[in-house]
Amino acid sequence: MEFGVTVASHKGWEVLTVTGEIDMATAPRFRQRLLALISGGAQNVVIDLSGVDYIDSTGLGVLMGGAKRVRSAGGDIRLVTTGSRLADLIELTRLDRVLDVFDSVSAATEGSGS
Numbered sequence: 001m002e003f004g005v006t007v008a009s010h011k012g013w014e015v016l017t018v019t020g021e022i023d024m025a026t027a028p029r030f031r032q033r034l035l036a037l038i039s040g041g042a043q044n045v046v047i048d049l050s051g052v053d054y055i056d057s058t059g060l061g062v063l064m065g066g067a068k069r070v071r072s073a074g075g076d077i078r079l080v081t082t083g084s085r086l087a088d089l090i091e092l093t094r095l096d097r098v099l100d101v102f103d104s105v106s107a108a109t110e111g112s113g114s
Contacts, residue, residue, distance in 0.1 A: 019051035022059030
């Protein structure tokens with residue numbers, strides 16, 4: 001699957017949907033789109049990783065950096081994962097203790113966020 005990043009609004013949240021693999025080669029594009037979204041004033045961000053086949057430490061670093069920026073601006077950031085491998089990795093790296101993880105965009109966008 002080819003790497004891609006799209007942005008849409010859903011219930012007052014900006015949803016960044018990522019597909020393909022997030023690795024050293026694609027993480028810069030992912031970071032650029034995420035930072036542009038945050039710099040543009042997005043307060044509540046959902047990162048939908050349900051279409052991601054693989055993520056390496058570079059991609060995990062982008063998630064952490066994005067979380068810090070959103071929260072320092074008083075916002076909220078949430079993850080969506082549906083694959084058990086990715087969910088296991090997020091749990092193994094304890095990223096689920098830093099970010100709220102949901103199984104669908106609808107579940108992630110319930111409530112108003114911070």
